[in-house]
Amino acid sequence: MRLQGKVAVVSGAASGIGRAVAKKLAAEGARVVIGDRNLTGVEETASLIGEAATAVALDVSDETSAQAIIDQAVGLHGGLDILCNIAGVLDFGRFEDVDRGRWDRVISVNLTGVYHMCHAAMPHLVGRRGNIVNMASAAGLVGVPYNAAYSASKHGVVGLTRALALEFSKEGVRVNAVCPGGVKTPMLQQAPPENIDWTMVMRSASWLDGGEMADPEDIADTVAFLASSEARRITGAAFAVDGGQTAG
Numbered sequence: 001m002r003l004q005g006k007v008a009v010v011s012g013a014a015s016g017i018g019r020a021v022a023k024k025l026a027a028e029g030a031r032v033v034i035g036d037r038n039l040t041g042v043e044e045t046a047s048l049i050g051e052a053a054t055a056v057a058l059d060v061s062d063e064t065s066a067q068a069i070i071d072q073a074v075g076l077h078g079g080l081d082i083l084c085n086i087a088g089v090l091d092f093g094r095f096e097d098v099d100r101g102r103w104d105r106v107i108s109v110n111l112t113g114v115y116h117m118c119h120a121a122m123p124h125l126v127g128r129r130g131n132i133v134n135m136a137s138a139a140g141l142v143g144v145p146y147n148a149a150y151s152a153s154k155h156g157v158v159g160l161t162r163a164l165a166l167e168f169s170k171e172g173v174r175v176n177a178v179c180p181g182g183v184k185t186p187m188l189q190q191a192p193p194e195n196i197d198w199t200m201v202m203r204s205a206s207w208l209d210g211g212e213m214a215d216p217e218d219i220a221d222t223v224a225f226l227a228s229s230e231a232r233r234i235t236g237a238a239f240a241v242d243g244g245q246t247a248g
């Protein structure tokens with residue numbers, strides 16, 4: 001119960017890693033206000049958790065929507081201690097096929113969405129020496145072929161994380177990123193386009209367990225650790241949970 005009495009907001013909680021993070025934080029004692037653009041899915045997550053969870057419709061790419069979930073958490077629980085930015089989208093494709101619309105969609109959710117949420121939450125986190133955990137990716141540390149927009153967005157999340165960690169260090173607000181390799185979630189169940197060289201993508205797979213992908217709970221455990229006081233000396237980290245994918 002490392003998060004007893006804490007209030008957390010989790011984006012992207014209808015599915016995959018976000019759902020596992022919401023469940024883990026609640027299991028550690030936090031009250032969680034969980035958002036997703038998939039309202040049915042996030043309500044299902046809330047029903048799995050019970051009364052510690054409140055489900056909210058959220059589009060992180062919309063500044064007003066991001067502000068609303070933070071306001072709702074503060075209104076309900078009197079403050080905010082933890083922000084977990086997990087919502088994200090993947091868009092595999094050859095670079096020449098990534099038109100401006102596809103580029104903008106990925107950046108607006110994965111990077112601008114994190115900005116919106118951090119910007120709305122920061123005044124509350126400053127008041128309570130809270131912390132932020134941003135979901136980046138191994139693709140935020142190294143390039144992944146056929147993932148130009150996604151890799152750029154996740155490198156951006158790592159940069160934003162490091163800048164905020166330094167700027168808010170005096171206020172005691174910690175800001176960290178988690179960088180998973182492949183995780184067994186619906187995101188990776190989308191069929192990749194046929195015109196890409198899949199062997200190039202698979203060169204950058206996990207080394208642990210013969211390339212086995214992680215479970216969402218493996219990532220949620222790291223998020224909960226970083227959000228807890230056990231990580232009180234950790235800020236500005238881009239914490240790889242990738243089975244060694246980015247080690248060499």
Ligand SMILES: NC(=O)c1ccc[n+]([C@@H]2O[C@H](COP(=O)([O-])OP(=O)(O)OC[C@H]3O[C@@H](n4cnc5c(N)ncnc54)[C@H](O)[C@@H]3O)[C@@H](O)[C@H]2O)c1
Nearest residue numbers: 012014015016017036037059060087088137182183185187
């Ligand atoms: N699955 C992987 O292999 C992997 C690896 C590294 C990083 N990640 C990152 O982990 C995070 C979670 O991904 P996942 O694998 O659980 O995928 P997922 O598709 O299962 O979950 C993503 C969730 O984000 C929500 N979402 C998308 N756009 C949104 C928006 N604009 N506003 C609010 N919610 C939105 C979706 O509805 C969905 O519930 C993402 O940021 C992803 O980039 C995933």
